[in-house]
Amino acid sequence: MEHEADSWAVGNDGNQQNNNGDHSDNLDGIWTEMAFSLESSKETPVEALADENTGKRDGENCEHSFILTDDTGLVCRICGLIQKSIETIIDYPFAKEPKRQRTYPRQGARGSGNADENLPEPIHSYQELPVVEIYVHPRHRAIMKPHQVEGFNFLARNLVAENPGGCIMAHAPGSGKTFMIISFLQSFMAKYPEARPLVVLPRGILGTWKKEFQNWQIEEDFPLYDFYSVRADNRSQQLGVLRQWAEKRSIMFLGYKQFSSIVCDLCSNKASAACQEILLKCPSILILDEGHTSRNQDTDIMSALAKVKTPRKVVLSGTLYQNHVNEVFNILNLVRPQFLKLERSRAIMRRILSTASIPAGRRNNKQQSSDSFFLDIVEKTLLNDSDFKRKASLVCDLREMTKDVLQYYKGDSLDDLLGLMDFTVFLKLHPKQKRSVDKLKMEGSKFKISSEGSAICVHHGLKDLSRVDDQRIDNTLADLEIREGVKAKFYLNLLNLCEAMGEKLLVFSQYLLPMKFLERLTINSKGYSTGKEIFSITGDSDSATRESSMELFNTSPQARVFFGSIKACGEGISLVGASRIVILDVHLNPSVTRQAIGRAFRPGQVKMVYVYRLVASGSPEEEDHSTCFKKESISKMWFEWNEYNGDPDFNMQPVDPQNCGDMLLETKRLNEDIVALYRR
Secondary structure, eight states: OOOOGGGEEEOTTSOEEETTSOBOOHHHHHHHHHHHHHHHTSOOOOOOOBOTTTOOBTTTTOOOOEEEETTTEEEETTTOOEEEEHHHHOOTTOOOOOOOSOOSOOTTOSOOOOTTSOOOOOOSOGGGOOOOOOOOOHHHHTTOOHHHHHHHHHHHHHHSSSSOOOEEEEEOTTSOHHHHHHHHHHHHHHHOTTOOEEEEEOGGGHHHHHHHHHHHOOSSOOOEEOSTTTTOOSHHHHHHHHHHHHHSSOEEEEEHHHHHHHHTOOOOSHHHHHHHHHHHHSOSEEEEETGGGGOOTTSHHHHHHHTOOOSOEEEEESOOOOSOHHHHHHHHHHHSTTGGGSHHHHHHHHHHHHHSOOOHHHHTOGGGGSHHHHHHHHHHHHHHOOOHHHHHHHHHHHHHHHTTTEEEEOOGGGGGSSOEEEEEEEEEOOHHHHHHHHHHHHHOOHHHHHHHHHHHHHOGGGGGOOSOOHHHHHHHHHHOOGGGOHHHHHHHHHHHHHHHHTOOEEEEESSHHHHHHHHHHHHHHHOOOBTTTEEEEOTTOOHHHHHHHHHHHHHOTTOOEEEEETTTSSTTOOOTTOOEEEEOSOOSSHHHHHHHHTTTSSTTOOSOEEEEEEEEETSHHHHHHHHHHHHHHHHHHHHTOOGGGOSOOOOOEEOOGGGSSOTTTTSHHHHTTEEEEEEO
């Protein structure tokens, strides 16, 4: 008998029902009793559930007498202690079926794309979903870490409630956000077979999400749709895919740019209008991975996401604070519209403004009651206020304001790793480099100073190269002296030491020219070849290249160095084969650098990780580094500081290069050009 896993759910009375509300036949009842008997015969420790309000265990002095209820499980009839919950006895909503390899439509299943076809009737809009209990499936719960269980329950409180609303999961890179949300989505869809989740994400990590779904899928594989795997390039083809998603139990994936291009389309034809209507009205829950992408309120992406009708919007971010306080509140407004206009928020705003240090000239300003004024005061207080008590009070108020909709986890699970040593290395430029940088400061724009200056600080020979060209770089390499490039010299010495120690090296930059230069330098000086000892990922790398490069670099004993565009190597990239990381230049958004470090310092890493953030002393990089460090301090103060630890010290600690705890950095080959060394 064929079993259709996606047609079954659990009724309110605990009995198995089909989608039409009919009870299963007697044969199903026999199987249920057999499953109960088998599960009950297993030895399982008694799990007393903590009271949500008191945190204490119920019935500590009770002589328990357990009975089986069909909606709760094994419960003490005297004190109410749950010995074993019903979902651990019988996996009602989940039935495991043999997996199919294909989780997306066949190449030929793009649909006819007839723009004149009528739209399907809306399938259970968000207003029609009843409030039910959502549980972690036992197979997931067995491997979930405590912060993931807390995250699951946090999602349930926000998304499955009388008045559902959105929320933000700000969990550190590498802490398992994707697994947690996949677990929640499967429980959500088991309770609501009519639900249609939409996941919007950077296109580059789509393959990672699909792979994770295949790894953690509990029941028969439901389709995972996207436009890219079936090459749905025009609106008619895309409409065919969207209709398949809307008509049956499945999940839809879209990249941010693709999503905003459809929603912001002027709808010049019926297919465009139909695509837009489905995306705005059909989703029951909207998941935004790397959700800080939409932090700027005036962008097409932000306006498009705000138009989606469902209130169930979940932002996932490993680095929520990017550049400014107002960006965090833009995201809060996305998941909870008009967040600062809510009664509770307004009360806390007034309290913050009453204690903040506001210049006399601004206290009478008509704009004082505006949101922008408030956010500006918050940022200036966190950044510049010397009164620690005032800062502490503001932080406590911000946390109180956001506690119900924002969950932060700084990554305590990473404590299981061997450790991270994060160095900022100030290097003395070669005289030729210094002259070129000084000249550039007088003549160039901000962008030119950053882009061309980054290349010059790697090596003086790059000052005349305007584009990335292998032949021109090779011609330049034939005539240059390596000592005329302090960062190139540092890199090459570090690579030689890593090779001797049997360690692998990651090199990140925000610009292609410095990376390509070091790649050609390595090939010419070491005899390495790409795809064997050298690997790379840039913004142009397709999903297949990314996957194969990661796999080979992590597993091949011949792999030595990996070059990565710092923005292209964000979430979804695991490079735990490396234990040494070089950050070639200073990115003005410090969270981008943190994401890059998280590619190696994450679960699966078996070695101590060493990071070298290279800063050219006496160059514009020094000022950029100072600006970024202040931004990092705001983030740590807001999300990580504990008021019981006293006045926080977020300053970098100066260390002696000769005695810094890193045996490679202590060698003369690496430290001879160091002007100053700090440990973060």
